[in-house]
Amino acid sequence: xxxxxxxxDEAIHDIPSGATxxxxxxxxxxxxxxxxxxxxxxxxxxLTCISNNAGVDDFGIxxxxxxxxxxxxxxxxxxxxxxxxxxxxxxxxxxxLIPQGTLATRCMAAGYGMPAVWLLAGIGTEVAxxxxxxxxxGKEYLLEMAFDADFAIxxxxxxxxxxxxxxxxxxxxxxxxxxxxGKVTIAEVEHLVPxxxxxxxxxxxxxxxxxxxxxGKDYEKRIENRTVRKKG
Amino acid sequence: MALTKEQIAKRIAQExxxxxxxxxxxxxxxxxxxxxxxxxxxxxxxxxxxxxMGPFPYEGEEDPDLINAGKQTVTxxxxxAFFDSAMxxxxxxxxxxxxxxxxxxEVADNGDIxxxxxxxxxxxxxxxxxxxxAAAKNIIVAMQHTNPKGESKLLPxxxxxxxxxxxxxxxxxxxxxxDITPEGFRCIEYAPGVTVDEIKTKTLGRLVIADDVKEMVx
Numbered sequence: 392x393x394x395x396x397x398x399x400d401e402a403i404h405d406i407p408s409g410a411t412x413x414x415x416x417x418x419x420x421x422x423x424x425x426x427x428x429x430x431x432x433x434x435x436x437x438l439t440c441i442s443n444n445a446g447v448d449d450f451g452i453x454x455x456x457x458x459x460x461x462x463x464x465x466x467x468x469x470x471x472x473x474x475x476x477x478x479x480x481x482x483x484x485x486x487x488l489i490p491q492g493t494l495a496t497r498c499m500a501a502g503y504g505m506p507a508v509w510l511l512a513g514i515g516t517e518v519a520x521x522x523x524x525x526x527x528x529g530k531e532y533l534l535e536m537a538f539d540a541d542f543a544i545x546x547x548x549x550x551x552x553x554x555x556x557x558x559x560x561x562x563x564x565x566x567x568x569x570x571x572x573g574k575v576t577i578a579e580v581e582h583l584v585p586x587x588x589x590x591x592x593x594x595x596x597x598x599x600x601x602x603x604x605x606x607g608k609d610y611e612k613r614i615e616n617r618t619v620r621k622k623g
Numbered sequence: 624m625a626l627t628k629e630q631i632a633k634r635i636a637q638e639x640x641x642x643x644x645x646x647x648x649x650x651x652x653x654x655x656x657x658x659x660x661x662x663x664x665x666x667x668x669x670x671x672x673x674x675x676m677g678p679f680p681y682e683g684e685e686d687p688d689l690i691n692a693g694k695q696t697v698t699x700x701x702x703x704a705f706f707d708s709a710m711x712x713x714x715x716x717x718x719x720x721x722x723x724x725x726x727x728x729e730v731a732d733n734g735d736i737x738x739x740x741x742x743x744x745x746x747x748x749x750x751x752x753x754x755x756x757a758a759a760k761n762i763i764v765a766m767q768h769t770n771p772k773g774e775s776k777l778l779p780x781x782x783x784x785x786x787x788x789x790x791x792x793x794x795x796x797x798x799x800x801x802d803i804t805p806e807g808f809r810c811i812e813y814a815p816g817v818t819v820d821e822i823k824t825k826t827l828g829r830l831v832i833a834d835d836v837k838e839m840v841x
Contacts, residue, residue, distance in 0.1 A: 417671040417708070418694040420687065443708070470747035471694075479746055488746075491670065492712025492754030499709040511716060512754040515735075515788035548688075560688035560705060561672045567707045595707075612687035618695035619682045 394554045394604050395583070399429035402577045402603045406542055408435050409462075413498065413538065413569040414442040414452065415545035418471070418615045421562030422451045423546040425579045425607045431455055439463040441538055443494060443565055445475045450613050456484070465538075467491035471615065490518065493535055495568055500537035502571025502600065507536045543573025546607065547596075550580035551587070554601030555594045563595065570596045579607040624816040625797035630841045631765050633658040634812075635724055635795050638763060639665050643721040646670060646755060649693040651765040652724035666702070668720055670711050670751040675703030692751065712751070716758045723759040725752060727766045727791075729781045732807035732828035734791040736764065737783035749786060756787030768796035768825055775827040777801070777808055798822050800839060806831045812839040 396402045403426055406412070416422035430438075431454050438461050445464055446453035453472050455461050463485040469475050478484035489497075490512040500508050509532035513519050523534040545566040548559035556578055558566055570576050578596075583606040626634070632654035639645065639655075643665045647655050656678075659665055667676040669691040676691055677698035685696040714720060729737040736756055739749035756762060769775055777794065794801045799822050800812040807829025810822055815838055823830060 417692075418690065420671070420690050420694070466748060468748040468750035476746060480743070486746075488740075488748040490749055490753035490757075491708065491751040492716065495708035495712055511757040514757060516753065516785050518749075518753065558705075560686065561669070561690050562688040563705055563707050564672050565708045568709050614685060614687050614690075614696060615694040616690070616696070617685055618679045618697075619685060620679045622681050 392553065394598070394602060395552050396603050396605045398605050398608075399425040399579065402426060402579070402605055403429050403433065406430070406435055409437045410435070410541045411439040411441065411539065413540040413543040413573055414440055415564065415566030415569050416442065416444070416451065417561065417564035418444050419446065419451050419613050421546055421558070421564055421566055422446070423544045423579050424610055426544045426577060427451060427454060430460065431458055434458065434460070436460040437462045439465065441465040441494070441498070441540060443467050443491060445469045445472045447471050447615065448474050459483070463487065465489065465494070467494050495565060497535055497538045498565060498568035498572045501539065502568060505537060507534055509533070510535045538572060540573050541575065543569040543576040545570045545576070545578050547578050547580045549582045549584060549589060550578055550601075550604050551584050551589050551598070552604070553586045554578065554598030554604050555589055556580070556596040556601060557589060557593055558595050567596045571600045575603070576601050578604045580604060581607055581610060624814070625768070626814045626841065629654060631795055631797060633841050634800065634839060635763055635765055636660060638722065638793070639663050641665075644668055644674070644719060646715070646720050646723045646759070648723070648725040648752070650726040652726060653693060655724055655765070668714070669697070670708070670715065670755070672706050672708060672711050673697070673699070673703065674706070675700050677703070712754050715754055718758065718760055720759055721761060723755045723762045725755065725762060725764055727764045727776070729776050729778055729783055730764050730766070730791055730794050731778050731781045732803070734789045734803040735781050735785050736787055736791050737781040737785045739786050740784045742784065752786050756790040759790070762791050764791050764794045766794070766796055768798040775825050777826045777828045779828045798825065804831070809833055810836055812837055814839050815841070
């Protein structure tokens with residue numbers, strides 16, 4: 392079983408233009424920095440990205456937007472990215488804005504082998520347009536389809552050579568769900584350890600879901616909204 | 624005098640009850656955390672995957688892997704727990720969160736809310752707001768009574784794309800406190816120095832004044 396690859400370039404080598412990618416992260420927290428840099432360098436384009444946010448102008452998925460590599464974003468909130476908004480309003484970029492819980496659950500459904508789920512969010516709004524509605528116990532729900540992604544790309548805190556993953560803090564967010572949902576899942580990790588070193592009780596994503604893993608490097612881990620309090 | 628944002632937050636904090644799990648939205652709702660009454664123990668939920676959200680970190684102690692839904696750096700407290708986004712919205716959907724406080728662009732007198740989009744102008748997305756309003760048992764809106772042009776944000780019907788239908792229970796604005804009832808907005812408190820006439824003038828939706836309406840204590 393060889394899952395360990397040399398780095399981001401090898402991990403993404405066969406992602407073709409036009410692919411659908413899931414990318415973990417909430418804002419800039421927990422994003423796969425190394426893979427994003429490699430995708431930008433390689434210049435793959437026409438991509439559909441399923442990601443809660445679109446980064447900021449000069450970091451995260453924002454870097455891919457800047458090079459016009461993204462055809463369509465499927466996100467819940469894109470407020471921090473002026474270039475995104477410009478491309479959207481000018482019609483250069485397609486966007487599907489969906490409720491955050493629906494986004495998470497459509498990822499989850501894919502990882503759990505469920506074709507679709509009934510969800511409450513968006514009933515009575517434009518999100519419901521064109522969707523099948525069904526009443527359960529007196530309440531209406533929308534039929535929401537599982538995502539179908541060619542690749543899932545996530546950043547974990549620790550991982551082992553068999554692909555078992557552990558996330559840290561709120562950097563977990565969508566990443567375990569996406570890791571479980573990709574046809575091919577790529578994990579970059581801050582600490583790659585030999586198999587057997589992680590406590591089985593603490594694994595968030597079992598290695599069966601992970602196809603490629605590598606030791607990431609040079610993490611910037613940029614903070615989007617640094618907020619502090621004064622001492623004393 | 625109309626209330627400051629801090630005073631709106633302080634008034635909403637009076638709605639917190641011991642043992643509540645609470646989700647606070649971005650903006651004025653975030654400030655509610657600063658005014659949790661003495662002796663009231665609440666657990667704050669942040670939909671990016673944290674229960675038991677602590678205060679902002681001290682300078683130099685920020686952790687890029689520890690943020691709230693507004694992407695601000697935060698801290699954990701004893702009892703905190705992390706989880707993924709599906710579990711986060713699972714607990715919201717399953718009704719485990721007792722109170723949600725949200726900002727809004729418009730609220731209608733039937734409890735509809737609009738807070739995610741201004742067509743052709745502002746496209747930011749709904750984030751977790753649609754999930755929260757669809758599922759939460761108790762939702763309070765914190766907002767200014769009027770928009771920057773001076774127009775009422777308490778309307779007979781939302782003009783902007785809506786986030787959720789018939790879901791808001793209470794609105795606290797800089798002018799007063801309003802319950803959503805079958806008769807429309809029911810004013811139960813007015814801000815100190817604000818008159819009921821001013822509230823009537825600045826409310827476009829159906830408005831009834833409670834018989835026992837009183838001045839707000841903040």
